[in-house]
Amino acid sequence: MRNIKKSFGSVHALQGASIDVHAGEIVALVGDNGAGKSTLVKVMAGVHGWDTGDYEFEGKPVNIKNPSDANALGIQTVYQDLALCNNLDAVQNLFMGRELAGPRIFGRRIRRAECEVRAKEVMTRMRLGNLSLSRPVGAMSGGQRQNIAIARSILWTPKVVILDEPTAALSHSASAQVSSLIRTLADEGLGVVVVSHDIHHFVVEATDRIEVMRLGANVASFKSQDVTGEQVVNAMVGGNEDVNLAG
Amino acid sequence: MTEISATPQPEAQKTRTFGELLTSDLRALPVVIGLVALWIFFASQSDVFLTARNLSNLLVQSTVVGIMALGLMFVLLVKEIDLSVAAVNGVTAVLMAKLIVEFGFSPWLSIPIAILIGALIGSLSARWVTFVGVPSFVVTLGLGLALNGLQLLLLPDTARFGLMGTGVEMIAQTKIAGFSAWLVLAIGLVVYSALVVSGMARRQKAGLNVPVMSGLIFPLVGGAVFGVIVVSILNSHQGIPLVTLVFAILLGVGGYVLKETTFGLHLYAVGNNDEAARRAGIKVANIKMAAFAIAGGIAAMAGVIGASRTLGVGVFSGGGIGGGTLLLESIAAAVIGGVSLFGGRGSIHAALLGALVIGSVQNGLNLMGVENEIRLIVTGLLLVLAVSIDKLIERFTGQQSF
Numbered sequence: 001m002r003n004i005k006k007s008f009g010s011v012h013a014l015q016g017a018s019i020d021v022h023a024g025e026i027v028a029l030v031g032d033n034g035a036g037k038s039t040l041v042k043v044m045a046g047v048h049g050w051d052t053g054d055y056e057f058e059g060k061p062v063n064i065k066n067p068s069d070a071n072a073l074g075i076q077t078v079y080q081d082l083a084l085c086n087n088l089d090a091v092q093n094l095f096m097g098r099e100l101a102g103p104r105i106f107g108r109r110i111r112r113a114e115c116e117v118r119a120k121e122v123m124t125r126m127r128l129g130n131l132s133l134s135r136p137v138g139a140m141s142g143g144q145r146q147n148i149a150i151a152r153s154i155l156w157t158p159k160v161v162i163l164d165e166p167t168a169a170l171s172h173s174a175s176a177q178v179s180s181l182i183r184t185l186a187d188e189g190l191g192v193v194v195v196s197h198d199i200h201h202f203v204v205e206a207t208d209r210i211e212v213m214r215l216g217a218n219v220a221s222f223k224s225q226d227v228t229g230e231q232v233v234n235a236m237v238g239g240n241e242d243v244n245l246a247g
Numbered sequence: 248m249t250e251i252s253a254t255p256q257p258e259a260q261k262t263r264t265f266g267e268l269l270t271s272d273l274r275a276l277p278v279v280i281g282l283v284a285l286w287i288f289f290a291s292q293s294d295v296f297l298t299a300r301n302l303s304n305l306l307v308q309s310t311v312v313g314i315m316a317l318g319l320m321f322v323l324l325v326k327e328i329d330l331s332v333a334a335v336n337g338v339t340a341v342l343m344a345k346l347i348v349e350f351g352f353s354p355w356l357s358i359p360i361a362i363l364i365g366a367l368i369g370s371l372s373a374r375w376v377t378f379v380g381v382p383s384f385v386v387t388l389g390l391g392l393a394l395n396g397l398q399l400l401l402l403p404d405t406a407r408f409g410l411m412g413t414g415v416e417m418i419a420q421t422k423i424a425g426f427s428a429w430l431v432l433a434i435g436l437v438v439y440s441a442l443v444v445s446g447m448a449r450r451q452k453a454g455l456n457v458p459v460m461s462g463l464i465f466p467l468v469g470g471a472v473f474g475v476i477v478v479s480i481l482n483s484h485q486g487i488p489l490v491t492l493v494f495a496i497l498l499g500v501g502g503y504v505l506k507e508t509t510f511g512l513h514l515y516a517v518g519n520n521d522e523a524a525r526r527a528g529i530k531v532a533n534i535k536m537a538a539f540a541i542a543g544g545i546a547a548m549a550g551v552i553g554a555s556r557t558l559g560v561g562v563f564s565g566g567g568i569g570g571g572t573l574l575l576e577s578i579a580a581a582v583i584g585g586v587s588l589f590g591g592r593g594s595i596h597a598a599l600l601g602a603l604v605i606g607s608v609q610n611g612l613n614l615m616g617v618e619n620e621i622r623l624i625v626t627g628l629l630l631v632l633a634v635s636i637d638k639l640i641e642r643f644t645g646q647q648s649f
Contacts, residue, residue, distance in 0.1 A: 068528065083523035085516045087591040096516055097527030099509045107508040113449035 013039040014050070015216040021160060021191035026182060028203040028224070029195045031213035032236050037195050040213070041162055044193070045077040046070035058159075076153035080165040082145055086138025091119045093137055094152045122151050125188070126181055143174030150181060160191040167202050179206040199236075200229035212236055269640050272461075274585055277636050278600045281629075285604065289611030296614055299484035306481075307419075309606030310490045311549050311556070315577035316584065317494075317501055317598035318545025321538040323581055324505075326518045326590025327376060327383040329369065329539060331391035332546040333574035337565020338398040339365045340550035344408035344560040345401055347415065354414045362547045368394070369543025373536040383539075395568050407561040410554060418555035424486025431487060432478045435499065439470055442503065490552050494599075497545070502595035514538060518590030572623070579626065580605050583633040604629060 014036045021027045031037045042048045043055075046064040055062055057073055064070050070077070084093050095115050101108040116133060123129055128147050137145055146166055153161050163182070167175035179202060186192050186208075196203050203210060204224055212220040212235040220235035269276065289296040315332055322329045343361040346352040352360075372390055376383045402408070410416055423431055443466050450457050457463070481487045505511040516524040517534045525531050554560045566573025582588065583604050584597025605626055612622045 067526070079526070081522075083520070083526050085519040085523055085591070087515055087519040088512070092512060092516075096512075096524070097529045099512065101509050107504060107510065109507045110509055110512060111449065112446065113453040113455055116450075116455055117453045 028207040074159035313602030316580035333570030334391040334394035336550035339547035365547025366544035369539035373539035421489040422486040
């Protein structure tokens with residue numbers, strides 16, 4: 001059982017926000033601009049520190065000072081800009097910064113064949129077996145690039161994957177493909193946290209649980225199957241549930 | 248739970264279009280065609296152009312610019328520029344000459360010192376760029392002028408150090424002829440084949456498909472045929488010039504570093520998206536520092552070779568004040584060969600092809616008895632033409648080249 005909880009006493013961005021994610025579960029983190037969801041995600045990923053509150057991982061309190069600490073625990077983040085190098089191919093992007101390489105006297109020659117085999121395994125697991133591994137990713141579509149960024153996050157067998165706006169720049173069909181990929185990850189036992197603005201098409205349909213944030217704190221929590229997009233939007237903007245914004 | 252089903256997107260990865268190949272594996276094709284066209288033109292204008300003697304000269308003439316372009320390439324790959332390479336070339340050459348002539352140092356000591364100082368100057372400008380945040384264009388422009396001044400200060404009242412009889416002149420005069428030349432080629436081919444075959448053997452062992460034609464036969468046979476042709480031509484006129492061998496070794500090592508090692512890959516990653524590289528744990532500042540150090544060290548090497556060819560150093564070393572044509576031709580050679588000024592793009596053969604294009608224009612027009620002015624005009628137009636062809640290919644194929 002994995003369990004991440006954190007709360008903050010910070011005056012600014014987060015005023016006592018918490019989130020927990022369990023293995024095999026997809027949690028959506030929604031909120032209006034400035035609600036603090038990005039900050040919360042960055043704290044989880046180790047980009048920012050936090051002032052007060054508890055960060056627990058697998059039931060034990062942990063101290064995460066930078067992104068590498070988070071990576072070492074098995075927490076991977078896919079940022080909205082994907083952080084891919086367009087001039088490199090899929091395999092090179094997957095292993096960027098952590099290439100499997102030979103000894104120093106040969107200048108750390110990259111073990112391309114081994115990288116390619118590992119990349120193929122991950123792609124097959126993600127049902128992306130037909131994605132070209134040797135084309136520069138700059139020549140690929142937005143959906144394919146998103147998939148490669150996600151594949152990179154799961155290459156080192158993490159326990160939790162955080163996705164920041166994975167469907168924001170995608171067409172409807174491409175975002176459906178990403179949704180099914182995220183479900184595949186959860187089915188394999190990963191905890192998934194998704195930040196998204198795409199309430200109606202993505203959040204309500206493709207996640208298990210929805211945490212709504214407003215002004216740096218949690219204001220509502222829903223089970224995705226019991227809720228409509230309108231109810232989530234109402235909670236986000238702080239409206240009364242009787243007010244029908246969609247009308 | 249809503250089940251969202253997505254059909255995987257079919258992707259044609261078996262056969263690539265010619266356009267795609269032009270923007271990836273065959274990127275050098277337009278330059279090669281251009282070079283062949285130049286050679287055909289000059290051969291039709293001058294009976295001397297295609298003689299072994301002239302081709303050997305052409306190769307030696309292209310060496311300094313080629314080596315400079317090779318070093319500069321590392322900086323261009325990380326999306327920076329080093330405008331001080333010509334000044335580094337000049338000042339380190341003068342320093343080496345001063346150490347030999349005034350202080351009586353051995354060339355065996357002075358040359359490594361010069362190269363080390365070149366690398367040090369490069370890494371200092373990189374630190375300035377990455378820590379202070381001044382654009383490399385400005386840092387190296389200013390540094391280049393300062394180094395020009397230093398070069399003048401280092402020179403004696405006669406404004407010249409002669410290097411005749413010091414042993415340095417032997418670098419440009421030594422030629423490896425006859426059996427030794429073939430031995431050098433054989434060693435080169437064995438190392439190259441070992442790399443190609445070991446890469447493919449790993450693929451075989453890992454159960455991946457081995458492209459027999461494009462991955463094995465073409466590189467091996469192509470490399471051997473190319474090597475044999477070059478060595479036979481050079482051998483029929485005095486042999487392989489030592490400076491050409493130095494250039495060839497630098498090309499080989501450079502190609503290995505760029506294509507095969509993690510450092511090479513990180514250069515391309517930093518050049519394309521330094522923020523992504525940083526988040527992936529690559530130490531961007533260190534990669535940039537290494538790139539500048541390589542450019543500086545290699546510029547110093549080219550400076551030593553230049554000093555050896557001119558039998559001495561003076562104000563003219565390093566292209567003269569402001570870098571002169573040496574700086575501009577080095578940048579032009581890298582760009583004509585296909586290195587992008589916007590970072591992350593270009594292969595090692597760019598240095599060779601670009602330098603050969605510039606060298607051929609110089610050599611061919613000289614043989615035709617055309618003035619130097621025309622040569623500058625032609626070289627300048629060729630630079631614009633080369634980049635334009637690249638852009639047009641991108642536009643018509645709809646592929647961005649990397």
